Amino acid sequence: MGEAADRIVASADEGLARLLARTDAHRDADLGAVYRDRRVADVLTHLHAWHLLLEGWLLDDAAGRTPAYPADGYTWATLGDLNDALAAAHRHLSYEEARAAVVASQARVVALVATLDDAVLTSPDAFAWLGGDRLASVAHECLGGHCTWAQGLLDRAGVPA
Template sequence: MVKPKTKETLIEQAHRQFNQMFNMLEGLSSEDKMTAFSFDKPKSDQAAHWTRDKNLRDIYIHLYEWHKLLINWLTTNLNNQSSAFLPNAYNWKTYGDMNMMFWEKHQITSYDHAEKMLKNSHREVMDLIANLDEKGLFEKGFYDWSGTTSIGSYCVSATCSHYEWAMNKMKRHRKKVLS
């Protein structure tokens, strides 16, 4: 899928992919939605998330926590208070540890609550994006606090790219439970 380069495309694609994620679960029972993953990770992809995420709830929580990172970063910086995208204890070399921390933090979160949190955070992210102008979203260096990357890139990463990642795992789960 081509990464969005306009506000309109970002909004359209993020909503479409978000809805696709949930639509692909139609026909699954509540038990199927809450059951642990039982598919094998792809041999060609050794990324940590294949062993970290054990069920749909874990995927929802991962997406939710990355939404919250984006929301906090945008809100804080747009209000003229300096904030890094990642929490102080992490950087782009150690964000896998942060993802594991998110996973551990939510092991007591229920599937239903995780789904509700994700739907709310998606709505919040989309409202933030809708209130940004095109230039502010996609012009590199428009905001000095975004470094050499546009904030639109961060938005794409926390929405479209992450939803595509999630759907890859969800498709495997759906196939396995319906077989």
């Protein structure tokens, strides 16, 4: 594994471990208007859903298909709608199910990222479907960056660290 993949995986693993320690201790915390009256479990399913998107992009690309980026029927301009659809699709999961899902999906995605060399991860030309974005940046945002977002959300909702 190259340095870029090492950094992505380390950030993801450390971020998720810290997040789960916090959510495990406050699984029933009220997030209120800070997260549109969603649950702590919904924070985890948000991460899980983005792991699934990243996994799909990587698997589609590896199979020679152009991934729907960010998702079929959505653009970056409709990101809010995509996030609402992802929340609705996973709303039925209990905290325990959401926790297990995010752990499993992260393990699969970091394993995929770990197979990529630094040149592929850091080149803005490696994946035409990314429109010049570097896969390292996209992967970080879907993994460790999302854990940072989740911690900030919990902070704003007043969930103890």
